[in-house]
Amino acid sequence: MTTPYTIPEVTLDEIKHLVSQRAIDGETVLLNMGPQHPSTHGVLRLLLELDGETVVTCVPDIGYLHTGIEKNMESKTYIKAEVMTDRLDYLNTVGNNFAYCLAVEKMIELDVPPRAQAIRVILAELQRIASHLIWLATSALDVAAMSVFLYAFREREIILDVLELVSGQRMMTTYIRPGGLWRDVPVEFDAAVRNILDTFPKRIDEYEDLLTKNPLFLDRTMGIGKISAEEAIQWGATGSTLRGSGPDWDLRKKRPYSGYEQYDFEVPTATEGDVYARYLVRIREMREALKIIEQALNKLPLGPVSTNDHKYVPPPRSELGVSMESLIHHFKLWTEGFNVPKGSVYAAVESPRGELGVFLESDGGPKPFRIHWRTPSYNNLEAMPVMTEGLLIADLVAIIGSIDIVLGDVDR
Amino acid sequence: MDKQLQPIVKKLKKEFGAEVTEFRGDVQVLLASEKLIAASLKLRDEFDFALLSTITAVDYWPEESPRFHIVYVFNSLSKNLQLMLRVPVAGENPTIPTLTKVYKNANWRERELWDMFGIKVDGHPDLRRLLMPDDWNGHPLRKDYPLGYEEPQFTFNYEEIDLSKPHGEV
Numbered sequence: 001m002t003t004p005y006t007i008p009e010v011t012l013d014e015i016k017h018l019v020s021q022r023a024i025d026g027e028t029v030l031l032n033m034g035p036q037h038p039s040t041h042g043v044l045r046l047l048l049e050l051d052g053e054t055v056v057t058c059v060p061d062i063g064y065l066h067t068g069i070e071k072n073m074e075s076k077t078y079i080k081a082e083v084m085t086d087r088l089d090y091l092n093t094v095g096n097n098f099a100y101c102l103a104v105e106k107m108i109e110l111d112v113p114p115r116a117q118a119i120r121v122i123l124a125e126l127q128r129i130a131s132h133l134i135w136l137a138t139s140a141l142d143v144a145a146m147s148v149f150l151y152a153f154r155e156r157e158i159i160l161d162v163l164e165l166v167s168g169q170r171m172m173t174t175y176i177r178p179g180g181l182w183r184d185v186p187v188e189f190d191a192a193v194r195n196i197l198d199t200f201p202k203r204i205d206e207y208e209d210l211l212t213k214n215p216l217f218l219d220r221t222m223g224i225g226k227i228s229a230e231e232a233i234q235w236g237a238t239g240s241t242l243r244g245s246g247p248d249w250d251l252r253k254k255r256p257y258s259g260y261e262q263y264d265f266e267v268p269t270a271t272e273g274d275v276y277a278r279y280l281v282r283i284r285e286m287r288e289a290l291k292i293i294e295q296a297l298n299k300l301p302l303g304p305v306s307t308n309d310h311k312y313v314p315p316p317r318s319e320l321g322v323s324m325e326s327l328i329h330h331f332k333l334w335t336e337g338f339n340v341p342k343g344s345v346y347a348a349v350e351s352p353r354g355e356l357g358v359f360l361e362s363d364g365g366p367k368p369f370r371i372h373w374r375t376p377s378y379n380n381l382e383a384m385p386v387m388t389e390g391l392l393i394a395d396l397v398a399i400i401g402s403i404d405i406v407l408g409d410v411d412r
Numbered sequence: 413m414d415k416q417l418q419p420i421v422k423k424l425k426k427e428f429g430a431e432v433t434e435f436r437g438d439v440q441v442l443l444a445s446e447k448l449i450a451a452s453l454k455l456r457d458e459f460d461f462a463l464l465s466t467i468t469a470v471d472y473w474p475e476e477s478p479r480f481h482i483v484y485v486f487n488s489l490s491k492n493l494q495l496m497l498r499v500p501v502a503g504e505n506p507t508i509p510t511l512t513k514v515y516k517n518a519n520w521r522e523r524e525l526w527d528m529f530g531i532k533v534d535g536h537p538d539l540r541r542l543l544m545p546d547d548w549n550g551h552p553l554r555k556d557y558p559l560g561y562e563e564p565q566f567t568f569n570y571e572e573i574d575l576s577k578p579h580g581e582v
Contacts, residue, residue, distance in 0.1 A: 017538060063543035071552055075559050106436050233462045233489065236517030247489055254492050343435040344470075346485055346496060359483060361470050374466035374485065382520050411543060 018059050019049045028056055035064045039142045039397045042407030055396055058388045060381055065411040070371055077337030077366045078104055078178060086172040088373060089409035091134050094127040095351040097176040102257060103347035103358040104178040107340045110312055116180040116305040117259045118296045122193065123175065125289040130159040131352035132282050136207060139401025143220040148210055155203050162192050179313040180306025190297065197294050204286055221276040225387040225399035228273060235383030239354025239376050240281045241403050245273035251350040263295045275402040312338050337366035353377050353404055377409035413439055416491055420459050424451060440496040445508050448499055452514050461486040461495065467521035469529045473555035479503030480531060501531060510535040528553035547577065
């Protein structure tokens with residue numbers, strides 16, 4: 001047997017246009033960071049050109065977690081394709097389902113009952129907090145604040161418990177379905193969410209006590225990884241990465257979906273555009289999310305949680321034995337699936353990372369003809385090299401943490 | 413259609429001979445690839461569509477002309493508008509002009525187009541594969557590319573599978 005590892009030869013010619021002339025002359029060093037590296041937040045590879053410890057150029061190389069989800073979804077019916085959406089951004093599974101269902105509902109012009117809309121909002125905001133907790137944990141760990149990591153993971157577990165309560169799964173919930181929800185929330189839901197509402201403000205205060213005025217943390221984050229608002233927009237950055245630079249671009253406010261217009265909340269922004277600004281924005285976003293959850297829970301309407309158009313939503317189990325029509329609907333749904341009118345739409349939600357958009361094209365059949373995910377991490381990561389120029393490697397690590405990328409979201 | 417969008421769409425129609433469709437509230441403008449740069453410059457500078465959300469493509473194989481539609485999603489932050497452009501491209505030697513000089517983030521999106529659909533981007537500064545490995549054969553998101561399975565490479569069949577890889581042929 002020959003040697004199992006043949007390393008393809010990489011010549012400098014292939015990457016010559018990516019680095020400066022000093023690298024070709026041998027004045028600066030080319031260094032590979034990742035894809036297996038604890039502070040690249042997943043399988044991100046960076047090609048770094050270094051002058052001593054200073055970053056001259058930083059070239060992200062992605063694709064190590066590419067799983068072909070867009071291609072796979074084309075071969076599944078609309079219902080079956082939904083389970084793939086959870087796997088995109090694994091810290092925002094509810095949000096991915098949400099964007100997908102909004103796109104499908106937009107195509108069919110399916111109405112969602114108010115109760116389902118409110119529960120969707122509650123879960124999406126809970127997920128936002130859970131996702132921000134992971135960001136807080138890991139990005140603080142990157143700048144050597146170990147204890148926050150443990151606290152944030154402890155609290156995240158409480159939120160995942162609520163997701164498990166409603167869907168049976170901690171992470172890959174697939175709870176939001178086209179036309180509504182999988183089923184209504186259990187009676188314990190209200191108490192579980194109120195428990196979070198009671199305890200979380202204090203928890204967030206605790207994190208802030210540990211970090212917000214901590215001189216070590218300030219040294220590592222203030223003035224680091226600056227990006228101007230114009231540049232952030234030019235690079236397509238959205239979400240907290242953009243809002244840290246000034247614009248108050250939040251799809252929940254600008255293009256309300258699922259009843260977000262009923263809730264009173266603010267869109268936190270900062271103007272500095274550095275790592276610390278993005279930190280402040282996300283911390284305040286967690287507080288705003290709690291406000292939304294409280295309002296939605298207080299006026300949670302009663303009623304059905306999915307549309308009664310059984311061409312798209314399975315009929316209740318109790319009807320199958322007594323109604324021929326329900327039986328036919330059930331059979332058709334689980335064998336052929338439902339047909340979606342011919343056309344194409346773009347639906348977007350504000351995920352914890354930014355604009356999560358779905359471009360969906362249908363040929364009139366039961367499977368998506370083409371589905372494209374506009375994922376926020378992808379564009380935020382593309383904007384990262386702008387922030388890193390002239391900084392140290394240690395700062396680079398803080399910047400990767402601050403843009404909050406999820407590689408499942410980048411590579412799809 | 414949104415009131416603010418109407419004059420924009422009218423202008424695109426008049427100046428670039430664009431075809432406008434509206435479906436479920438999304439406005440899509442179909443125009444020829446030669447006019448893409450001029451139209452996007454106009455959108456960016458005159459109508460303040462500063463954010464290019466995404467670029468993607470749809471493959472209508474076995475249709476040949478046009479085989480692909482390239483879809484561009486633009487957003488205006490100041491006016492809170494969204495507009496989609498569609499550019500039809502023929503199946504033989506598909507080529508589009510690059511938008512990297514107008515929108516910086518077109519860079520990766522166009523590399524993805526090349527990687528996934530095999531659509532060449534004229535004037536792109538760095539047209540390498542983005543998501544698939546450098547030695548990959550074919551362009552996975554094309555409709556004539558089967559959703560197949562790759563046999564896992566273990567020690568017992570290592571050489572056999574290695575031969576089928578591009579770097580193994582040498």
